[in-house]
Amino acid sequence: MKLPRPVIPTLLAATFLGGWEWFVQAGHVNEVLVPAPSHIFKWFYESLANGELLSATCVTMRRLIIGFAIGAALGVPLGALCARVRWIRDTLGVLALGLQTLPSVCWVPLALLWFGQEESAVLFVVVMGTVWAVVIAVQESVLSVQPLYLRAGMTMGSQGWHLWSRVIFPAALPGIVSGMKQGWAFAWRSLMAAEIFVVILSGFGLGSLLHAGRELLRMDQVMGVMAVVVGVGLLADIIFFAPLERWLRHSRGLGR
Amino acid sequence: MxxxxxxxxxxxxxxxxxxxxxxxxxxxxxxxxxxxxxxxxxxxxxxxxxxxxxxxxxxxxxxxxxxxxxxxxxxxxxxxxxxxRLVMFQQDALFPWLNVLENVLFGLRLKPGLTEEERLESARYYLSLVGLADKEKARPHELSGGMRQRVALARSLAPNxxxxxxxxxxxxxxxxxxxxxxxxxxxxxxxxxxxxxxxxxxxxxxxxxxxxxxxxxxxxxxxxxxxxxxxxxxxxxxxxxxxxxxxxxxxxxxxxxxxxxxx
Structure with a gap:
């Protein structure tokens, strides 16, 4: 007999949560330090009901999307320039490679000095988390476009902007999308770091909610927010990146 | 000239x-x-x-x-x-992000002085010339090597x-x-x-x-x-x-x- 695919994950999750609940209820650990799943669900339900969770998620998502969009909008043309112009690749390209390895939470002190406890400070950190990964992904995927496509395009009279928009960019698109995905993950991490470390006066996001949970010693809230953060990350992949990548692969006949 | x-x-x-x-x-x-x-x-x-x-x-x-x-x-x-001077390469060099018709249209669209209808008509004419009139919506990877090379031929011939x-x-x-x-x-x-x-x-x-x-x-x-x-x-x-x-x-x-x- 072949089980439907969701059966095993559901059973395992139920077993895990059930075991956890029992372990905590039986008094094997301090309930303040490790809340039972039922408490986390209770917090989840309450904060949904009083609107706190939703408004925090909205604030965070807004920052993430705007910051990511700015980072991508800067990263794509800069990456293309790096691929196109040697001296820019040797300068900006190398800088991007270095800054990509810098955890973007390192930008927080600077951002606070420059922008204050404002929305722009968080956005700056998110942009710094996104842009370098996108620059490098675009540069690499443009450089690895098959020369044959360029030659074919050029002999048909394509050049300049036309060659970029109709040949180079579409050919590099799969790589660019992977880069965007990586940039999105970096942006998400840097945003959480910024929100946890810094009180941003202009809005109370998920990170602030998590931080508040710690100060109140409410581990159900801390773990609940963590679960939401994981959920948002998964959701972005499921509803946006995964279908986009699947469509790209499918329409070009690249694997499954 | x-x-x-x-x-x-x-x-x-x-x-x-x-x-x-x-x-x-x-x-x-x-x-x-x-x-x-x-x-x-x-x-x-x-x-x-x-x-x-x-x-x-x-x-x-x-x-x-x-x-x-x-x-x-x-x-x-x-x-x-x-x-x-259009070129047919050893590999077909068809663009995988375009379908067969769009591939043939690529060069035609760069040729000035034609209406979109004339371009379409010309692309379809050359596709039928190479015997692939019924494949215009297909993606290059869905065709055999020989068919792909025929599309490449149509693409090179179409802009005349x-x-x-x-x-x-x-x-x-x-x-x-x-x-x-x-x-x-x-x-x-x-x-x-x-x-x-x-x-x-x-x-x-x-x-x-x-x-x-x-x-x-x-x-x-x-x-x-x-x-x-x-x-x-x-x-x-x-x-x-x-x-x-x-x-x-x-x-x-x-x-x-x-x-x-x-x-």
Missing amino acids: SNDKVTTPALTLRNVTKRFEGTAGRVTAVEDISLDVREGEFLVLVGPSGCGKSTLLNLLAGLEHTNEGKILLGEEPVRLPGRD PRVLLMDEPFSALDALTRDQLYGDIQQIFTKRKKTIILVTHNIREAVCLGDRVVLLSPHPGRIREVFEINLPRPRRINDPELASLAAKVTAALSSHLNEGVNS
């Missing part, structure tokens, strides 16, 4: 030399090549690997530049790639270039598909009277398709001999007369190669 002047060749090569700076030092790919390609002629450049035939084709396409000598298209010097350059477009295909394409190409050539330059290492193929076969020898690439092929069209690759002519070209090639070894 004075196309009606019969005396002007479609393409003129004068003392063309091309060198590359490689890791192993300077390599002369082609040396002192002079050649006239007549309007409406099917010219084949044939020779073993290293004879510079693909380099020569890239020079004609404007994808590479000569070190010495000059190349004229009609009376205009060839400097850059252009719509008047003055010269069609073919860089071993049949070498990656199986023998059956290849024979079929020889027929297609000859039919289109007879119908459209296009100037075609084909590069190949397959001597049979050269004799089957060419009005004139130019034999090149390697290191550096030089013209060794030129054969006029006066067999009637359509020619079949298995024709005995064709086979004996091909044997003659092969013999000439081996004698030139041995000469190179002994000297």
